[in-house]
Amino acid sequence: MLDIVKRFFSKVTEDDSKVIQQQRTHDTHVATCALLVEMARIDETFTQAEMDTILSILKEKYGLSREHADALIAEADKALDESVDLWQFARRINENYSNEEKIDIIETLWRVVYVDGKMDKYEHYLMNKLATLLRLSHEQLIDAKLKVLHSSKNK
Secondary structure: OHHHHHHHHHHHHHHHHHHHHHHHHHHHHHHHHHHHHHHHHOOOOOOHHHHHHHHHHHHHHHOOOHHHHHHHHHHHHHHHHHOOOOHHHHHHHHHHOOHHHHHHHHHHHHHHHHHHOOOOHHHHHHHHHHHHHOOOOHHHHHHHHHHHHHHHHOO
């Protein structure tokens, strides 16, 4: 009888843990998407090319359908509107992603920056700020930039 009770509670705990992990993953995806959206709109011009790039990144990185990617962008946009700064998003990413995964995020942010082929002063400022918030070095930031620029030239 005791074994049955133990199995019941361990199953509940496993299920709860799974739900908590799924919520944590979702929240981290929202945080990452929020950074992408903020980068796209930092210069006060959120172009269709930037939106298409973000949608492509979400589909490629997270395997989302167009509908789910649109929903994630809407949720990230709402979270940005309700936030006072980007620290909360960076904190979520820092808590859940490895250094390599954070570098990958910086690379995707560079892809958004260079959709139009140039970087303006606001994008430059935000990239440096995000690298700091994500606890990445200037060297890692520049290496990611060069990787994105190099891969875009080879396309």
